[in-house]
Amino acid sequence: MFSIYARRRFVNFVSLSLSVLAMLFGLFWLAWILYTLFKNGFSSLTPVLFTQTTPAPGSAGGLSNAIIGSLAMSIVGTLVGTPIGILAGTYLAEFGDRGWLAPVTRFINDILLSAPSIVIGLFMYEVYVVHTGHFSGWAGALALAILVIPVVVRTTESMLRLVPHSMREAAYALGAPQWKMTLQVTLRAAKAGVVTGVILAVARIVGETAPLLFTSLNNQFYSNMNQPMANLPVVIFQFAMSPYEDWHNLAWAGSLLIGLFVLVMNILARTLIKPQQQH
Amino acid sequence: MNSQEKRLQQQMLQDRIFRGTTRFFAFFVLALLAGIIVSLVIGAWPAIQQFGLGFVVGTDWNPVTGQFGGWNSIRGTLLSSFIALAIGVPVSFGIAIFLTELSPVWLRRPLGIAIELLAGVPSIIYGMWGLFVFAPWFADNVQPWLTEHTAGLPIIGGVFDGPPMGIGMLTAGLILSVMVIPYISSVMRDVFEVVPAMLKESAYGLGGTTWEVVWRVVLPYTRSGVMGGVMLGLGRALGETMAITFVIGNAQQPIHSLFDPSTSISATLANEFTEATTALHTGSLIYLGLLLFFITFVVLTLSKLMLLRMQRAEGH
Numbered sequence: 001m002f003s004i005y006a007r008r009r010f011v012n013f014v015s016l017s018l019s020v021l022a023m024l025f026g027l028f029w030l031a032w033i034l035y036t037l038f039k040n041g042f043s044s045l046t047p048v049l050f051t052q053t054t055p056a057p058g059s060a061g062g063l064s065n066a067i068i069g070s071l072a073m074s075i076v077g078t079l080v081g082t083p084i085g086i087l088a089g090t091y092l093a094e095f096g097d098r099g100w101l102a103p104v105t106r107f108i109n110d111i112l113l114s115a116p117s118i119v120i121g122l123f124m125y126e127v128y129v130v131h132t133g134h135f136s137g138w139a140g141a142l143a144l145a146i147l148v149i150p151v152v153v154r155t156t157e158s159m160l161r162l163v164p165h166s167m168r169e170a171a172y173a174l175g176a177p178q179w180k181m182t183l184q185v186t187l188r189a190a191k192a193g194v195v196t197g198v199i200l201a202v203a204r205i206v207g208e209t210a211p212l213l214f215t216s217l218n219n220q221f222y223s224n225m226n227q228p229m230a231n232l233p234v235v236i237f238q239f240a241m242s243p244y245e246d247w248h249n250l251a252w253a254g255s256l257l258i259g260l261f262v263l264v265m266n267i268l269a270r271t272l273i274k275p276q277q278q279h
Numbered sequence: 280m281n282s283q284e285k286r287l288q289q290q291m292l293q294d295r296i297f298r299g300t301t302r303f304f305a306f307f308v309l310a311l312l313a314g315i316i317v318s319l320v321i322g323a324w325p326a327i328q329q330f331g332l333g334f335v336v337g338t339d340w341n342p343v344t345g346q347f348g349g350w351n352s353i354r355g356t357l358l359s360s361f362i363a364l365a366i367g368v369p370v371s372f373g374i375a376i377f378l379t380e381l382s383p384v385w386l387r388r389p390l391g392i393a394i395e396l397l398a399g400v401p402s403i404i405y406g407m408w409g410l411f412v413f414a415p416w417f418a419d420n421v422q423p424w425l426t427e428h429t430a431g432l433p434i435i436g437g438v439f440d441g442p443p444m445g446i447g448m449l450t451a452g453l454i455l456s457v458m459v460i461p462y463i464s465s466v467m468r469d470v471f472e473v474v475p476a477m478l479k480e481s482a483y484g485l486g487g488t489t490w491e492v493v494w495r496v497v498l499p500y501t502r503s504g505v506m507g508g509v510m511l512g513l514g515r516a517l518g519e520t521m522a523i524t525f526v527i528g529n530a531q532q533p534i535h536s537l538f539d540p541s542t543s544i545s546a547t548l549a550n551e552f553t554e555a556t557t558a559l560h561t562g563s564l565i566y567l568g569l570l571l572f573f574i575t576f577v578v579l580t581l582s583k584l585m586l587l588r589m590q591r592a593e594g595h
Contacts, residue, residue: 012488019381022373026394026464029457031398036412091301105305108312109583112578114511115572116518118314118545122568124316146311153308158357177290207401208521211546214552233403237521240407248411255404266399270392
């Protein structure tokens with residue numbers, strides 16, 4: 001009798017200890033990665049980094065063209081992807097209760113949400129780069145837009161579904177047409193959630209490398225959107241793979257910039273959305 | 280027609296336009312998927328024509344002679360994802376138990392956020408950290424130890440054999456496992472949380488320990504949801520590119536042990552695509568991309584179906 005009791009206690013103790021260890025294991029990696037990032041990147045965070053263009057090995061330089069390129073492509077990608085995502089998400093939430101289109105779209109959207117981003121890069125290569133014959137910032141921005149869409153669709157739909165029906169009914173009772181009700185009542189009520197979705201999408205695309213490898217590629221200089229365009233992730237990739245020490249340092253600095261940006265975006269997204277709305 | 284009717288008619292028209300616009304963009308999402316598949320098939324066509332389905336099992340990858348077979352890359356993708364799951368699933372399970380059953384309530388949110396931050400770290404940062412920090416440490420401290428202590432053992436001895444270079448299949452799988460942990464554990468946590476309190480309380484009331492409640496009540500109740508989470512993690516691992524490209528070693532060769540450098544579909548694409556000159560080479564790379572998309576599509580569909588089943592059991 002006692003031995004069974006002791007064994008059960010023992011099994012319980014061991015497995016719960018393992019669970020605590022698993023938690024520490026997860027936190028350990030996060031701490032290690034963040035520590036490395038700060039240790040290696042912090043010393044290179046100088047004004048030069050933001051004012052000079054990417055250098056040849058051995059000479060001084062910064063990442064300004066890559067920073068500008070990343071910003072430009074992320075902004076265009078967000079501006080293109082967000083309205084598409086919000087409108088599609090609105091359809092799913094407001095008109096999505098009958099017919100085949102909504103469930104299928106919801107399903108496909110979830111697939112796109114997790115689809116390998118490198119495949120999106122291949123797609124943009126096929127439909128844009130092959131036809132125009134050159135890599136360009138526009139192709140990169142459009143590839144990023146495709147990554148923005150599913151994130152925004154999903155958050156928009158779930159946030160709109162949280163808006164109580166009584167609000168819709170109140171708007172109808174006042175004689176508002178459906179489009180006015182959706183745009184000015186429900187979407188406004190869900191604004192914080194929708195903005196959170198956009199922020200999360202931005203945090204996702206700003207560090208994406210794979211889809212840019214085949215679309216915007218890279219450039220050592222300032223460029224317009226019609227040319228191959230420098231961007232932080234691809235510069236980091238090329239510099240980190242190179243044998244030059246000073247390029248490595250720049251790559252670390254670029255990684256720290258992206259890491260900090262993503263961190264800030266994540267914190268922002270979480271403060272915008274109240275805890276009770278999350279589930 | 281009085282002005283009131285006119286306005287009503289105008290509003291109905293506006294409503295129709297609004298509904299049509301939103302429906303158009305919902306349809307656009309569908310068309311996007313179809314467009315991706317069609318364009319990949321077109322891009323891969325030269326290779327599909329040349330090699331057919333034999334491409335999947337072909338092991339030659341030689342741009343010079345124009346011989347392309349995808350097996351080295353496909354095997355790398357599958358094997359690294361398998362390693363990632365073998366480590367990631369038990370750890371995620373532990374984290375989910377901790378967050379739902381053990382942790383004090385005030386710690387749950389910050390710890391949950393910390394784990395989710397792991398998912399937010401861009402994959403290129405995992406790659407750099409893996410190449411410059413983790414791989415050297417792994418080569419100095421873990422690999423020699425593994426080789427020494429498994430030498431002579433049947434099967435396992437061969438798995439951990441070879442020079443400790445740091446980069447290679449095992450390192451790629453390990454880093455992947457860290458990357459999938461946040462996805463798997465967050466799904467597990469979410470499905471564990473929907474287990475009715477009554478069920479758990481009954482089991483506790485019968486004298487069950489925490490572990491017994493988790494293992495015999497929570498897990499069976501959430502089985503399909505947990506499987507969905509695992510599949511979601513697998514989908515992520517299969518498509519991961521930059522982290523793998525940095526540490527897997529990029530070698531189109533057969534591997535004998537997990538320490539050997541290898542390659543994966545996404546790593547091959549990232550490394551060779553902009554350097555491919557012949558239509559056949561580019562086509563073969565896109566063929567690889569098509570296969571990757573196909574594999575992840577199947578896995579993600581399974582994941583989604585299982586999570587839907589879980590939701591239905593929950594009564595939504």
